[in-house]
Amino acid sequence: MKVGIMGCGSIANTLVKFKLEEKLNVNLAYFYDLNYDNASKLAQQVNAKAYKTLDELIENSDLILESASQAAVHNSVPQILESGTDVIIMSVGALLDNDFRESLESTAKENGAKIYLPTGAISGIDTVKAARLGEIESVSLVTRKPPLSLGQDMDGDEEQIIFEGKASDAVKEFPKNINVSSTLSLASGIDADVKIIADPKVTRNTHEIYLKGTFGELITKTSNVSSPDNPKTSLLAAYSAASLLNKLSDTIQIGS
Ligand SMILES: NC(=O)c1ccc[n+]([C@@H]2O[C@H](COP(=O)([O-])OP(=O)(O)OC[C@H]3O[C@@H](n4cnc5c(N)ncnc54)[C@H](O)[C@@H]3O)[C@@H](O)[C@H]2O)c1
Structure with a gap:
């Protein structure tokens, strides 16, 4: 599975670190950020490709992990789902807007795409x-x-x-x-x-x-513990994203 990352900050950094440590079972193939340098720096570390446009990211990815912002969810996730591409959303706050969430749900259903929400920085x-x-x-x-x-x-x-x-x-x-x-x-x-x-x-x-x-x-x-790159973000949030990426290809599925 070729995974595209949208938003190359602290969460994406941790995912790249896990990939380099061989703890991630998926191919982090593509990186995209409003700031191209952020995408390029991470892509280089895992021999992946950095894109300058969201269109290229969507065209090539089997699944896109959003680790950017609530605004990015509003502006970009509808387009991702319209293309039938699955998406993992980190900026889950955007989904408490009921009308928006329902419209994402119907777009996903119409196009055969899935929306995954990782547990994030909590337990239970x-x-x-x-x-x-x-x-x-x-x-x-x-x-x-x-x-x-x-x-x-x-x-x-x-x-x-x-x-x-x-x-x-x-x-x-x-x-x-x-x-x-x-x-x-x-x-x-x-x-x-x-x-x-x-x-x-x-x-x-x-x-x-x-x-x-x-x-x-x-x-x-x-x-x-906070992420070293962003005190607002807990390390566990990135760990849970990595764990979800691995779960998608695990033969034994633990937990509901
Ligand atoms: N679900 C959870 O439990 C949980 C926990 C922590 C953080 N988060 C959320 O995950 C998101 C990412 O967190 P982070 O710590 O990696 O953030 P960060 O600020 O370290 O990095 C965000 C990156 O996304 C880029 N970006 C911003 N808007 C973009 C857009 N529209 N398109 C492409 N790139 C864009 C920025 O340039 C930056 O490089 C944030 O919205 C944060 O609130 C969720």
């Missing part, structure tokens, strides 16, 4: 998906990050709640930070309750999930 999504088959009573996410990774410049070491509300609003206010709330909402079928805390005392991005339903109760806590 398998359980959330299974729990949904019963009744879900409540679902919430508490995210705690160092202020700088939330774009906050704070004095002192007092933590501050900078957002409390629904995931669909959180992804609009913090488009680069809270994709996990979208994944949680889409997996549960409920617009999750979200609290974002800027905490000067922490160095890691921490996500806690609280889920109650007829199945019982789930509590998970993921304490993430």
Whole structure:
């Protein structure tokens, strides 16, 4: 399978590193970025090709992994799906716009393409998906990050709640930070309750999930190391993308 990468920043960097370490079973064949140099630098490392246009990326790839931005999902994913090419979306926040998600879904169906959403920087999504088959009573996410990774410049070491509300609003206010709330909402079928805390005392991005339903109760806590290239992005997000790419070709499939 020839994989094309759209958006050659921190997530794409980690994927290239995994490829060089022979941990990735797919062919990272094509790279595209609004900044051609970013694409070219990564392509060189794995003897791949860098493209200057999205059209070339689409024409040649069997599957495209979006690791760019919510705007890129809005502007480019419809065209990718129209061509019948499968897509993995990292900027999942874009999909909490219900009209947009439904239009992507119908475009994908009409053209025989699939849309994959990796677990990202949280844990427990398998359980959330299974729990949904019963009744879900409540679902919430508490995210705690160092202020700088939330774009906050704070004095002192007092933590501050900078957002409390629904995931669909959180992804609009913090488009680069809270994709996990979208994944949680889409997996549960409920617009999750979200609290974002800027905490000067922490160095890691921490996500806690609280889920109650007829199945019982789930509590998970993921304490993430940031990507060296982008403090807003947790390393686990790229790991989960790599794991999903491998799963697509695995003979034994683990997890739902
Ligand atoms: N699902 C999750 O759990 C999760 C976790 C972390 C990050 N993310 C999201 O994944 C995306 C990528 O994260 P990152 O840390 O690699 O970002 P990054 O900022 O390090 O890199 C993004 C790259 O995409 C390029 N780009 C931007 N818009 C583009 C477009 N329209 N077409 C092509 N290239 C474009 C930029 O030039 C840059 O090189 C972000 O939207 C981020 O919010 C998701």
